[in-house]
Amino acid sequence: MRIDLHTHSTASDGTDTPEELVGEAAAAGLDVVALTDHDTVSGHEAAVRALPRGLTLVTGAELSCRLDGVSLHMLAYLFDPAEPEFARERELVRDDRVPRARSMVGKLRDLGVDVTWERVQEIAGDGAVGRPHIATAMVEAGVVASVSDAFTEEWIANDGRAYAEKHELDPFDALRLIKAAGGVAVFAHPLAAKRGQCVPESAIADLAAAGLDGIEADHMDHEPATRARLHVLAGDLGLLATGSSDYHGSRKSCVLGEYTTDPGVYEEIVSRASGAAPVTGSGEDAGAGRATGSVTG
Structure with a gap:
């Protein structure tokens, strides 16, 4: 079972439409793919309608957060997109x-x-x-x-010459919102130093104590030693360790399924979620799969 829990479509900064993305996921031999566009769920409905037979879609979003001046991203899975407070916060971040x-x-x-x-x-x-x-x-x-x-200090990396800040959530508030909407929270690429400054491991421990479910350990921006360290850290903190491609279509060099999530970890994520359920394609239009909660917004 091949599971990729972090991808992007044209609903945010990917180059594949949601329909193309699920088609590419099936062609890449994935069994499960998560659509996690930045601060939006607008691609979910189209992805569900286009699901190929047998491919399972996990609905989600990648939330922009900031802690003590450091940007970080939080993956939210299987939440109810209609939950009002969470929907308002996503809109604020997206509009900014x-x-x-x-x-x-x-x-x-x-x-x-x-x-x-x-x-x-x-x-x-x-x-x-x-x-x-x-x-x-x-x-x-x-x-x-x-x-x-x-994405360098010369140009538009964090604190680069042309960088500008945007509205971002406090990650502890993000955790509260995700949980209130019945979702599951995973810290995306937490030690990707090539992207800029990272929060310390002590902050990951604090987030774990506040309800964080997991950390994205296996990711293209983590060196092998970093991936190994994150698996150890996940064990120490009682967190799930996921793996994913962070696929953006042709905009980045990563490919679908470059890193994957263990099926047991995936099943645990699904079991913890109460806001929505994965949707499995039957080869028919739209509502062919099973889902809980709306996929619009």
Whole structure:
């Protein structure tokens, strides 16, 4: 059983539509895939409608958080998207992405980079605009060779010359909201130092004490020694250890199923969730799978 619990579509900063994503997941030999777009659930309904026979979809979102000045991401799985307080907070974070992106474009232009807000909007389309869309515009302008090359201190990495902050949740508030909506919380790529500053392990322990369910140990941005350390840490703290690709389509080099989650861990995630259930495709349209709670929003 091959399970990938972290992917993105055009609903945020991936390049595959939700429909294309589930098709690619099936073609890659996955049995289970989670759609975890940034701060939005807008791709869930389309993904459910397009589910190939036998593929199971886990609905989720990747939440933007900040702790003591350090950005971090929280994966929320199988929550009720209609829970009012959580829905309002996701909307606040998502809506703040636009002024933040505009500010970053302005900073880049001040640095002599020929990118425009109009082009960034075109690249983002209907998705929640984010830094990868700006990075794609920078690639088109010939400023950097790849999207990843834009994520440096010289450009748009955390605290980079053209970086701008956005509204982000306190991770302890995020945990409370996820749990109140019946969801399961996993700390995404917690020690991905190449992305910028990481929170200390003591903070992970505090989050575990506050109800964190797991940590994403196996991830392309973790070196082998880091992955091994996170598995040990998960055991010490009583946390689930997941693995996933963080797939973004052609925008990143990772491939679906590059890292996967143990089936026993997946079953534990499902058993802890009460806000929604996985949906398994039957080859028919829309409601062919089983699900609890709405998949719109």
